[in-house]
Every structure is written in structure tokens, then in C-alpha cells.
Amino acid sequence: MPMSARAEKFTYDDAIVRKFAFATIIWGLVATLAGLWVALIMVVPALSFGQPWLTFGRLRPLHTNAAIFAFAGNAVFAAVYYSTQRLLKTRMFSDGLSKFHFWGWQAIIVAAAITLPLGITQSKEYAELEWPIDIAIAVVWVAFAINFFGAIAKRRERHLYVAIWFYIATVITVAILHIFNNLVVPAGLFKSYPIYAGVQDAFMQWWYGHNAVAFFLTTPFLGLMYYFLPKAAGRPVFSYRLSILHFWSLVFLYIWAGPHHLHYTALPEWASTLGMLFSVMLWMPSWGGMINGLLTLRGAWNRVSQDPVLKFFVVGITFYGMATFEGPLLSIKSVNALSHYTDWTIAHVHSGALGWNGFMTFGMLYWLAPKLFQTQLWSKKLAEIHFWIGTLGILFYIVAIYAAGVTQGLMWRAFDETGRLAYPDFVETVVRIIPMYWVRVFGGSLFVAGVVLCLVNLLMTWKHRPKTYEEPVHEAPPLGAYAGTDPKPTVPAHPTMVSFAYQLRYFIDAAWHRVWERRPLKLSVWVAVSVVVASLFEIIPTFLIRSNVPTISTVEPYTPLELAGRDIYVAEGCYNCHSQMVRPIRSETERYGEYSKPGEFVYDHPFQWGSRRIGPDLHRVGGKYPHLWHLRHMDDPASTTQGSLMPPYPWLAQTELDFASIQPRVDAMAMLGVPYGKDVLAGQAEQTARAQASQIATELQQQGGPAGLESKQIIALIAYLQRLGTDIKRAPPAERNPELTAQSQPAGGQ
């Protein structure tokens, strides 16, 4: 190191870390309370009190978004802002950007907390927020990126530590994922349709959804681990070369794995297979992180029993290992056939979210508190209690929900000796697992109690802070031109083979990586290339090969009224409990009807395949019941299905449908290439919708229902439900009467 350079003086911005740390624990409490609430209304649906904004369908996205983006997000930012400055020996690029990042992110969270209960949603899991908020997220994220890369640019540490590599991967990849999954055409200030439809929309969504887990909940937390764990343990990291290998293999392999969320669906089988295989290959790269974490503690295990921080880290990393073994397991198609749509997935994500993300965050907060508030942690004992009730809470939660998932999965596929479904009534399989749901409420309460203890502990520590915080001044020389020498393979003058062997040795020794570590631009570009190339390998064929989605001639666009009904379905978050995807598995086709074909979804902007069946699949519900059944069912689900967990939706039969908003929606769909006829496009959408509504209302009345419903929301929803999955049952166009084709297609009814 050239010692001639004059040392520069600088300070770290810990005020911003304090802000993020408090935001983390406060939103952590909100997120877990929301989780507890949705767990509770699942077993006591009456607790939604007939209020739209208190139903599971609207609040579940609030819970997931709060947990991921508010709790884990703020934790990541606290970790990044604290560790990046120290690892790079510089203050962040701009205090102004830091503040903008913090307040912008909190404003986005508040916007989410307001819009989601109002039913303003894109209905794509973990990407529910509507387009104006999406733009705000992009802006704030770019500000964060400038602040972060700016800090790298003015760093005083030559090489980048492994934590920084993981942060780089996070910043770049999250931006790409967010932008490309949220490309939409607005149909109003709070309504939009994605540019993708059906199979392609599903593919993009799970490319995003899976990699949100990878690059929002995994890579930044690995970065967090690589900084805070060796600091807390006072031990060197176990293996530098393992860091290199598992970093690059994670970055490259993770991207491919998204389609494992879509096994046995209408997604082309080759894509599903790639999703499975890359998930299997991800097992060891993930465990590389776990090993590097746990083995770093060698020689410090004696301290784990006395230090709550290390306890949280050990259990957090162990849950990471568990979840990343289970992930590949669940991605194996035959296992997935059982687990998909059941609570098994819910248990899996909670062992990850509560165990890995939650406990790593708590460990970090307890380690940071004395440093940020420059006093002792208020109560080490309280932190110990938090650790134990938190651990117990997770165990109660996941054991019960694993049992629920496997039980329900096995019941769905059980046949009796005559070849009939053993449990043909879906609700039988729901009633059976309700005791497990109560155990979840109990486990969840324990976890929430732990979060409260953490908040109290942090507040009390903060209360004992000094009058003014000390701001230690650090010194380090600026980086000049690099004067060191790069390791080069010393290749003796030998035949080609020997020379090649030397080259290979050089590559395997990974000494070249040291060069990359002082060239942030090169490192970042290669991260981006890995991510983009891996994405394009799957995206391009999915979009360009026509045979992936064979055309079905009888599939037509939704009528304007059905589209309005579909938007209600989306707004109420029905997809949170109902799938629209019958898999080619006999227990499914026996229960629901013909399995779903890719060509049936070509006008589905957005797709509504769902990921969990708390209620039955709805893809073939069209025509299955009379209109009157739907009316009674939505008003009081228990009246048609005893034991149903569905909340009542009485307001749908009372609220006026906004007919005026239908035309812009149809126009937006037409812009996306949905072939609405001339009549509908010429401003006739409302008129067409009213005609179909009055027809359905009349049929409803004939079936013995009340009169005067033709202008209510329920009619649009019934129109949509009765249309679902019926197109392939119709005769091909040539055989149909052309006059009938022009009319709406009232399915079912009498």
C-alpha cells in the first residue's frame, strides 16, 4: 500500500442506520400483526364483519408486502448502510440521497398499506402495488443504487468484501425484476393491465416472484450475514473461495428456477423441467452460504450459549439451510404434485421468512443497538426471552402448517376402492385442518410477542442514549492507482497441454477473482450479464415459440361485463384462495373437470392461476352452478357450503357497478391486442355490458332470486364466474350461428 498518500478524515452516517433500524422493527410488528390477523380470520371468518377491507383476500397481500418490503426491506437497508460505509471506508455517497431513500421507501409502504385494503391491486403476488406506486419504487430504488455505487466509487478500501458483492447483486437484479414484471397499460389512475397474458404473464410473475425471494430475501441477507456474523463472533470467515463459488453459482443459477412455481400447469413442460433442475442445482450453492456461516463459528461455539446475537444468527442460518434443502425438494415435480396449492408451501416460506430473515434481522438489531445508541443493550435477558419464544413460535407455526399441508394434499388425491374421490367435497379437506390453523394462531402469537419485546428493548436502549452521539473520525488514504501486481500463472515453456494445465489451475485457484474484487464495474457488469443471460434463455422461447401456446379457436375475449366482473375478482383478491388451473392429474380432473390448456388464457391480463387452494379451483366453475347459487354463496358462503372458511361478501349485491369505467378498461385491453369487435370499441362497451347484465338479472329472478340486481357488482362477478373455463366446451366457430356469436355468451343458468 503506498503510504505516501495523505490520509483523509471521514465519518460514518449512523443516523440513517438508526432510522432504518427503527423502521425495521416497527414495520416488523405491523407485518407480523397483519399475519396474525389473517391467520385468525381464516379460522373465524365472521371477524371480517362484512367489511370489504377486512377480508383475507385484501389483507393477505398487505401481510406479505409488509413482511417482505417493509420489514425485510428496511432490515436490508439498515445492514447495507451500516456495513457498506465501514467495508468501503467511506461515508455514503450523499446524505441527501440516503434521506430520500429512507423517506421515499416509508411513503411507499404507507401507500401500500392504504391501497391494498381498498382493493387496488395488480394481483401479482408480491407485485400487487399499482402502477403509480411501482414508478415510485423504481425512482427510490435508483436513488439507492446511485447512493450505493457512488459510495463504491469513492471508497478507500481497494478490494470489495463478499458482503458488497451480494449487495451489488441485490441492487442490480431487483431493479431488473421489478421493472420487467410491472410493465402495464394503465386503465385509470389505480387500474392497469399487464402487457403479458396467460402463460407468459404467469412465467414473468414467477420469474419475478421466485427471484424476489432470491435477490430480496436471500442475497442481501447473505451479505448481512457475511458482515455481522464474523463481527459478532470475532472469528474469520471460514472460506474465501467458498464465498466466491457460492456467490457466482447463486447469481447464475437462481434466475432459472422460477418455473418450479408452475409445475403441471399450462406452462410448457421444458420450462417447468428447467425450473426443477436449476432448483436442484441450487441446493449446494445455497448450502455454501450456510456452511460459510456455521463454520465461521468454529472456535466461538462456547460463546453462543451466552450471546443472544449469536443464538439468533445460528438459528437463522440453520433455517436458511433447512429452507434451501426444502426448496429443491419441493421443486421436484412429483413432490410438487402433492405440495403445490397446499399449506406445505406456506410452511416452507415461513421457515424462511420467520427463521432466516426474521432471526438474522433480530440478531443484527441486537448487535447494532449498543453501537447505534452508544450505550449498553437495555436488557440482554429480554433478548434471550425473545430468542426462545421466537424459536418456539416458529416451530409451532411450521409444524402445524406442514401437517395441514400434507394432510390436505393427501386428502385431495385420495381415491376410494371404487375409483371415486374419497373426499369429493372440498370443504371436508378444509374442516380437517382447522385445528392446525389454531395452532398456527398460537405459534404466530408467540412470534409477535417476541417482536414486541425487541421493540421495547430497542426503545429502552434508545432512551438511555447519550445527549449527543459521538461521531468518531476515521482516517484512511485515498485510493490511488493500483501499484500491486496481479497474480499471474507462471507458465513455464512447455508443450500446450502443460500450459493449459497451468491456466486451469489458475482458474480453479480463483486468484483472478481478486482482480475483479477491485474492479466494481467489471464485477457489476458480470453480475448483470449472468442474470440477464439466464433470464433470456427462458424468456425468449416462452414468448417466441408459438407451439408453446396452441391456439384454441373457440376462446374469445371476455365481454365488457365479464371483464368488469373479472376486475372485481382481482380487486377482492380471490386469487389468494382460489386457483384457476386444473392440473393434468386425475384427482384434479375428477374434482374440477378437464385440465387447463395454455390456449385458454390468451386474453387473461393478468393471469389468475393462484398459488394456494384455501378454497377449490375455479377454472371450470363456469356453468357448474346456477346464478342463484352464486348469489347466495357470495352473500353467505356457509349457506351453500357448510364449514366454509370464506368470508361473506354481502356488499357485492348492494354496491352499484361502475358501468362508466368499463369503456376505458375495454380500450386498454384492446390496446394490448385483445380483439374486441368494432361495436365494443366504438364506445359501446357500457351498452353491451348493461344488456348482458339485465339478461343475467332476469335469469336470476327466474331461478327464484330477488329482482333489481342488474346494476349491482354481483351481476358482473356472476357473469365472469359463469364464463370461466367454458370456452373450450363450445362448438368451433364454423358450426355456430354467426348471430349468436355476436351476442354475449351467458354460460350456465336456465
Add this chain to the structure above:
Amino acid sequence: MAHTEEPQSSDPSGEHEAPLGDHVYDGIQEYDNPLPRWWTAIFWATFVFSIGYFFHYHLSGNGQSVAQGYAVDRRAADETRAREALTQNVTEELLASLLTNSAAVDKGKETFIGKCAVCHGQKGEGLIGPNLTDAHFIHGSGKMMDLYDVTSNGVDAKGMPAWSKQLGPEELRSVVAFVGTLRHTNLPGKAPEGAEHPPSQ
């Protein structure tokens, strides 16, 4: 390279043969331990498995696709059902004889309450589906075989499921027997639908 902080405690277990690298970041150091053998071995094994799997299912032409697997299951199930159908010989007389078989009727009533009542009412007086206690019939003329056909095959257009898919042969006959006893009892309920077929027929 001068360490700015106290070097981290040396390894008491003595297991680390690997050199401590010269990297120090905010006091954090790194060993350069070799990768665990089992880790490398499993990592390679997952690659080999993946290549083999993809070749078998997508390139070799030997692997069974999901749709093919489903078709095999479907065929087996259809055969089972066809065999069952051969053993059934349901006639008007057989069903009529069940009307006075109180065990069958009671069993049928139990099934009716569990499966049918949500649409046809607790007593068959009609609700979402038609009144079963009047003398009007939408499908057929109210003969036992008419009831059996509608119950067994369903009426897709009106939301009546094909109950033979869910109910075993005996359960199906007994519920038809129970419904048979409801005819012409004229409970107050949903207005009559379909054509009138008085009991004398």
C-alpha cells in the same frame, strides 16, 4: 499489510490448516479453507443428474410427458368404471322396490341432507334447484328411472352435478329412493317447474 485491529483469536480447535488470507475488512478476516469434499461432490452430482434428467424427458423421446402420464391414469380409471357399469342392472322395478325399503330410504335421506339439501332444500321443497315434492318434472315424467338418470348423469347446463362420479352405486340408488318418496307430497316451497305428471301415471 498492517492490521488496524487486534487480530482475531487464533483457532483453539487447531482444525484450520488453511492460511488466514491477508484480507482485512473492518477487522473481518477470511480463511481460505478448501471446499468440503462432500459439498463439491454433491454439487457435481446435481449437474450430472440434471443433464441426465433433461436428456431422458426432453431429448431421448423415452420419457413420459405429463400429458401422457395423465392419459394412462385416465384410461385405467375409465376401465374400472366401465367394469362397474357392467355389474349394474338398474331397472324401474328395482328402484321401485327400494321405496318401501326403510333402510335404503333412511340412508338416502342422510345423503340427501349432506349433498342435495343446499340446492333442493332440507325437505326437498326447492331452493336453488327445483321443488322435488310437487307433481311437475323438468326431465322425464317422474318415473324412478327418470330420477335415477338425472341424479346419476346430472344436468350440466343447470348446475346439477353427475352424482355417479361421487356416490357409489348403492348410495346413488338409495338417494334416488329417498327422492322417490318425496314425489307428490306437495310441500310448500319453490313454484313448480316443468310439465305436470300426476301420480296416476
